[in-house]
Every structure is written in structure tokens, then in C-alpha cells.
Amino acid sequence: MLVSEVMLQQTQTTRVIDPWTRFLEAFPTPTMCADAPLSDVLRLWSGLGYHRRAKSLHDAAKMISDEYDGEVPPQVTDLRRLPGIGEYSANAIGSFAFGHRVAVVDTNVGRVLARALLNRTLSVRDARVEANALLPRSNTASFNQAMLDLGAQYCTSKPRCESCPVARVCKWNREGGPDPAPRSAGVSRPQPTFRGSDRQARGRVLAELRERPRSTQHLLASLVGVDVDRGASLIAGLVADGLIEQRGRVVRLSGD
Numbered sequence: 001m002l003v004s005e006v007m008l009q010q011t012q013t014t015r016v017i018d019p020w021t022r023f024l025e026a027f028p029t030p031t032m033c034a035d036a037p038l039s040d041v042l043r044l045w046s047g048l049g050y051h052r053r054a055k056s057l058h059d060a061a062k063m064i065s066d067e068y069d070g071e072v073p074p075q076v077t078d079l080r081r082l083p084g085i086g087e088y089s090a091n092a093i094g095s096f097a098f099g100h101r102v103a104v105v106d107t108n109v110g111r112v113l114a115r116a117l118l119n120r121t122l123s124v125r126d127a128r129v130e131a132n133a134l135l136p137r138s139n140t141a142s143f144n145q146a147m148l149d150l151g152a153q154y155c156t157s158k159p160r161c162e163s164c165p166v167a168r169v170c171k172w173n174r175e176g177g178p179d180p181a182p183r184s185a186g187v188s189r190p191q192p193t194f195r196g197s198d199r200q201a202r203g204r205v206l207a208e209l210r211e212r213p214r215s216t217q218h219l220l221a222s223l224v225g226v227d228v229d230r231g232a233s234l235i236a237g238l239v240a241d242g243l244i245e246q247r248g249r250v251v252r253l254s255g256d
Contacts, residue, residue: 001097002030002072002082005089006057011048019048031070033061037255042243043210049199051206052241055254056084074098087128095141103131104144108151110185112166115155119171120180127185157181201226201234206253209244213252 003023007016023044027033033041038058045054060082064072072093073079079090094100105113105127113130114122122130136143154164159181167173172180201223208214208222220231235251238244245254 001093002060002085003057005092006053006060006084007048009053009089010050015047019044019046027061029070030061030064030072033058034065038242039253039255042206042253046207046210049203051202051243053084055242059083060085072097074100076100076102092144095144099141101135101137101140103128103135104148105131105185106148106151107185108155109147110151111155111157111159111181112147112151114180114184115159115172116166116170118180119175119177122180122184124185155181196225198230198234198237201231202238205235205238205251206243209251209253209256213250213256216246216249216251219251 004016004020007020007023026040026044027036036058038055041054041058042051045051048054063082064070068078073082074094074097076090076094079085079093080087082090085093088104088106091100091102092104094102095104103109109131110122110127113127114120117130117134131147134143134147150164150166154160154166159179161167161170161173164170164173204223205219208219214222216232216235219235220226220228223231223234226234235244235246239246242254245252245256
């Protein structure tokens with residue numbers, strides 16, 4: 001559950017299934033992940049992007065191994081201590097893995113709350129308050145999953161109101177007016193264009209280094225369309241993030 005929640009951050013489920021399976025086959029326990037070099041984790045992360053998440057997961061595995069006897073901690077407050085785990089991920093793990101009565105609020109749930117429940121724009125804090133107030137006394141994990149699925153399958157950015165199972169009681173559907181979902185609870189924030197972005201270029205560098213260490217010159221030449229100064233800055237950023245190591249003119253994945 002922890003691995004899936006980290007992988008699913010800003011990433012579609014269909015892209016996560018294969019890497020998640022490979023990751024758990026390689027590291028069935030947190031301690032096995034903690035004992036592996038970061039380079040192994042980064043290779044298994046291929047195709048997912050946002051590679052700092054891979055390092056955060058590796059760091060979380062180390063903390064779990066060192067401070068929690070190799071077992072993912074069950075309490076939400078302890079989960080929040082883990083690198084890369086924010087409120088949403090901690091609540092999701094707490095709810096789905098350990099049955100805690102906590103609301104799981106992502107962009108999908110934010111849309112449902114803004115439209116069906118209140119028909120008004122919600123701040124992140126408002127959304128969390130409303131979601132917690134909605135929780136049933138029991139079976140909260142099933143309720144959270146239903147809310148997530150409702151937002152993912154029906155109450156999407158372009159809502160499928162004609163087939164939505166809660167259309168009859170949806171406040172926005174009954175009252176009308178402007179769509180309250182955009183800008184509500186952090187939803188509908190468009191992702192920057194990937195093509196030509198620093199994120200794409202960083203991914204190219206890491207893809208080259210997954211095969212073997214490379215010279216700085218080779219990496220800069222592989223960044224087609226990226227000038228030398230920008231390329232050097234991107235490589236320096238990856239070093240600063242702890243994802244790669246530079247020794248003289250040779251660059252490699254951290255831990256290789």
C-alpha cells in the first residue's frame with residue numbers, strides 16, 4: 001500500500017501497475033528496499049517520472065527499517081514522519097491498510113465534494129473538514145474507496161452527469177450554476193507541458209544512466225534541444241537531489 005500510494009502521486013494508475021509489481025517482486029519488505037542501493041530503486045522506477053519520489057521511498061524504507069523494526073507503522077502520525085508521505089498518502093495508507101477512520105481527499109474527492117455536496121468552491125481545508133464529517137461510523141475504507149471511484153469515473157473534470165449514480169442528489173446538478181470544481185480543494189490545476197520541460201530532460205539523463213555511467217559530455221549531447229548551460233544546470237540539480245553522483249567527468253546513478 002505504501003509503495004502504491006507513492007507511485008500513484010501525480011501518476012495514472014495504468015502506468016503504475018507494472019512498475020509496482022516489479023518493485024514488490026524485487027523488494028517484498030521495507031528492509032530489503034532499505035538495504036539495496038538507490039540505483040536499483042531508480043532502475044525499477046523507469047517509466048514513472050518524478051524520480052525524487054523514488055529516493056523518498058528509499059529513504060522511507062530506511063526509516064522503517066531503522067526505527068520501526070522493518071514494519072510499516074500503523075499510526076497516521078507515524079506515517080506522516082516518513083519521507084515523501086503527506087496527509088493524503090498517510091490517510092490513504094491508514095484507511096486502506098489499517099482501517100483507521102480518516103478521510104482520504106484527493107482531486108477526485110475534491111470534485112465530488114464541491115459539486116455534489118455543496119455546489120461551491122472549497123479550499124483544501126474546507127474539503128478536508130467536509131470529507132471527515134461525511135465519514136460513516138464503520139466501513140470507512142469502503143466509503144473512501146467509493147468516493148475516490150466516484151470522482152475518478154463519473155465526477156471527472158468533464159463530468160458524466162447523465163450516468164452518475166449520485167446525480168439525483170447532487171446539489172450542483174439540482175441547482176445549476178457555474179461548475180464549482182475548478183480551483184476547489186487543489187483540483188483542476190493543469191500540469192505543465194511535459195514535452196521540452198526540465199522534467200523530460202531530467203528523465204533523459206536518468207534513462208542514460210540506468211544503462212551505465214556516462215561522461216558529462218555524453219549526457220549533454222543526449223539532451224537534444226537543450227543548451228549546454230541548461231543541461232549542466234539540470235545535471236547539477238539531479239546531483240543536489242541525491243539521484244546521481246558526479247566524480248570528475250563521470251556521472252552515475254547514486255549507489256552504483
